[in-house]
Amino acid sequence: MIHFDNVSKQYPGGYEALRQISFRLPKGKMGYLTGHSGAGKSTLLKLIALIERPSRGQIILDGVNLSHISNRQVPYVRRNIGIIFQNHHLLYDRPVFDNVAMPLVIQGYRHKEIQSRVQAALDQVGLLKKERSDPITLSGGEQQRVGIARAIVHKPSLLLADEPTGNLDPELSLEIMQLFARFNQVGTSVLIASHDLDLIQQVGAKALSLKDGKVLHDEITPADTIVGAA
Amino acid sequence: MANGPQHNSLISAYFIHHARVLLGSLGHLTRHPLSTSMTMAVIAIALTLPTGLYLALNNISGLSAGWDSSTRISLFLHANVNEEKAQTLVKRLRLHNEIDHISMISKEQGLEQFKQLSGFGNALQFLEGNPLPIVLVVQPIINTDHPNQIKQLLKELESNKLVDIAQLDMQWVKRLYALLEIAHRVIWAIGSLLGLAVLLIVGNTIRLDIQNRRSEIEVSKLIGASNAFIRRPFLYTGFWYGFSGGILAWLLTSLSLFMLAEPVENLALLYHSDFQLSGLSFGDASSLILISCSLGLLGSWLAVGRHLDEIEPS
Numbered sequence: 001m002i003h004f005d006n007v008s009k010q011y012p013g014g015y016e017a018l019r020q021i022s023f024r025l026p027k028g029k030m031g032y033l034t035g036h037s038g039a040g041k042s043t044l045l046k047l048i049a050l051i052e053r054p055s056r057g058q059i060i061l062d063g064v065n066l067s068h069i070s071n072r073q074v075p076y077v078r079r080n081i082g083i084i085f086q087n088h089h090l091l092y093d094r095p096v097f098d099n100v101a102m103p104l105v106i107q108g109y110r111h112k113e114i115q116s117r118v119q120a121a122l123d124q125v126g127l128l129k130k131e132r133s134d135p136i137t138l139s140g141g142e143q144q145r146v147g148i149a150r151a152i153v154h155k156p157s158l159l160l161a162d163e164p165t166g167n168l169d170p171e172l173s174l175e176i177m178q179l180f181a182r183f184n185q186v187g188t189s190v191l192i193a194s195h196d197l198d199l200i201q202q203v204g205a206k207a208l209s210l211k212d213g214k215v216l217h218d219e220i221t222p223a224d225t226i227v228g229a230a
Numbered sequence: 231m232a233n234g235p236q237h238n239s240l241i242s243a244y245f246i247h248h249a250r251v252l253l254g255s256l257g258h259l260t261r262h263p264l265s266t267s268m269t270m271a272v273i274a275i276a277l278t279l280p281t282g283l284y285l286a287l288n289n290i291s292g293l294s295a296g297w298d299s300s301t302r303i304s305l306f307l308h309a310n311v312n313e314e315k316a317q318t319l320v321k322r323l324r325l326h327n328e329i330d331h332i333s334m335i336s337k338e339q340g341l342e343q344f345k346q347l348s349g350f351g352n353a354l355q356f357l358e359g360n361p362l363p364i365v366l367v368v369q370p371i372i373n374t375d376h377p378n379q380i381k382q383l384l385k386e387l388e389s390n391k392l393v394d395i396a397q398l399d400m401q402w403v404k405r406l407y408a409l410l411e412i413a414h415r416v417i418w419a420i421g422s423l424l425g426l427a428v429l430l431i432v433g434n435t436i437r438l439d440i441q442n443r444r445s446e447i448e449v450s451k452l453i454g455a456s457n458a459f460i461r462r463p464f465l466y467t468g469f470w471y472g473f474s475g476g477i478l479a480w481l482l483t484s485l486s487l488f489m490l491a492e493p494v495e496n497l498a499l500l501y502h503s504d505f506q507l508s509g510l511s512f513g514d515a516s517s518l519i520l521i522s523c524s525l526g527l528l529g530s531w532l533a534v535g536r537h538l539d540e541i542e543p544s
């Protein structure tokens with residue numbers, strides 16, 4: 001699904017966020033990205049979502065070389081990805097339903113289908129009763145789950161999550177992680193960036209550790225999991 | 231995309247989406263009635279001024295068309311031309327499509343008038359014959375767009391072998407056209423400047439709107455909205471500004487006209503004229519609203535083009 005080949009990212013001013021990263025996340029698998037803040041986790045996710053472009057190296061996403069994607073084509077790549085942010089990125093001027101419906105509206109779905117898909121997504125995150133609520137009235141965990149519903153409502157083949165449990169207590173965090181595991185079970189590839197090593201050990205998934213923009217070590221080598229090669 | 235919407239429904243979905251955005255942007259405007267109506271009013275005032283000037287010029291042109299009847303070409307025929315030949319010429323000239331009206335002053339009528347008006351009546355008795363030629367008074371059709379046409383007509387008439395002298399008092403006609411031409415240009419200049427102002431007003435309003443909806447734009451880009459999708463509501467907003475501003479300008483112009491109609495009529499009566507103010511025709515009103523809509527669209531298009539690219543998720 002994701003294939004990084006010697007990818008480096010240098011920001012203007014010389015700061016090198018990623019250095020020669022190579023790894024592979026096979027289709028339908030779930031992987032974690034760990035490391036302290038500033039290790040380059042967010043940058044790596046941004047490269048996949050085409051929010052940033054690599055300085056060197058190649059990224060292949062679902063068989064497509066991202067360096068061949070023009071700015072005009074970027075939206076269409078993103079439509080196949082669901083992104084979850086630490087700070088939810090919800091819009092507070094509209095109810096939960098409208099927030100979750102956004103990816104479908106953008107892709108031109110019909111009203112009826114939007115209705116049923118949004119309800120299905122909200123049901124999956126356990127917030128069906130809150131569809132008419134304003135996001136501001138929800139708790140942090142609930143807001144995060146609205147964000148997840150928005151990321152999965154259009155059934156993307158890849159889910160990216162950047163510190164999805166950053167502001168949540170351990171119990172809620174575990175719940176969220178289990179939610180991701182459920183999506184993975186139905187075939188969605190998932191890549192989660194998190195600094196919470198305890199949590200990752202708890203769910204027992206494969207991880208790629210970054211430190212100062214380099215792959216520190218990968219606890220996993222089998223071909224069907226994240227493979228790092230520095 | 232395998233899980234995208236059905237292809238055959240895409241086209242109708244496209245139109246449904248446009249209709250939705252069109253109404254959505256209108257809804258967005260009505261949720262902020264104060265700022266919307268202020269923008270609308272500024273656009274309307276900026277458009278009312280040139281429209282009013284245009285109407286004033288139109289009315290003056292209409293008024294001066296009445297004066298055109300005093301523009302005459304006098305044809306002094308050669309002394310040896312008799313009345314019979316003159317009549318034939320009159321008949322022929324009546325068919326000329328640039329001549330509105332033609333009348334003949336015979337030698338006798340001319341002498342009579344001369345006696346009465348000149349004060350030389352007694353002296354004329356000593357003349358053996360009538361020295362005056364036959365005069366044809368030609369009233370040309372005046373085409374305000376082609377003031378040179380009269381000159382051409384004059385030349386043409388002068389070249390007729392029966393005609394000795396063709397005379398036209400062009401001076402005041404020229405002055406009038408020169409004045410109207412200047413007024414025309416002034417209105418164009420004012421109109422263009424105020425049109426530019428409308429463009430800037432809409433552009434600036436849309437720019438603020440884009441800033442206010444920054445997070446919405448960021449999130450939309452992150453979940454795969456194309457630039458066209460993000461641009462659309464702002465373009466429609468600009469359209470609505472232009473449309474409502476145009477309608478309001480039309481109303482303001484009509485209202486001013488209504489308020490002016492009676493005093494103008496009173497003034498005209500004092501001059502024994504049945505002059506009446508003419509308002510905006512249907513064509514004029516449609517052009518006004520069309521121009522206004524285009525300015526709104528163009529203004530928002532410029533703002534969107536400049537500011538939307540600056541907002542990228544990070």
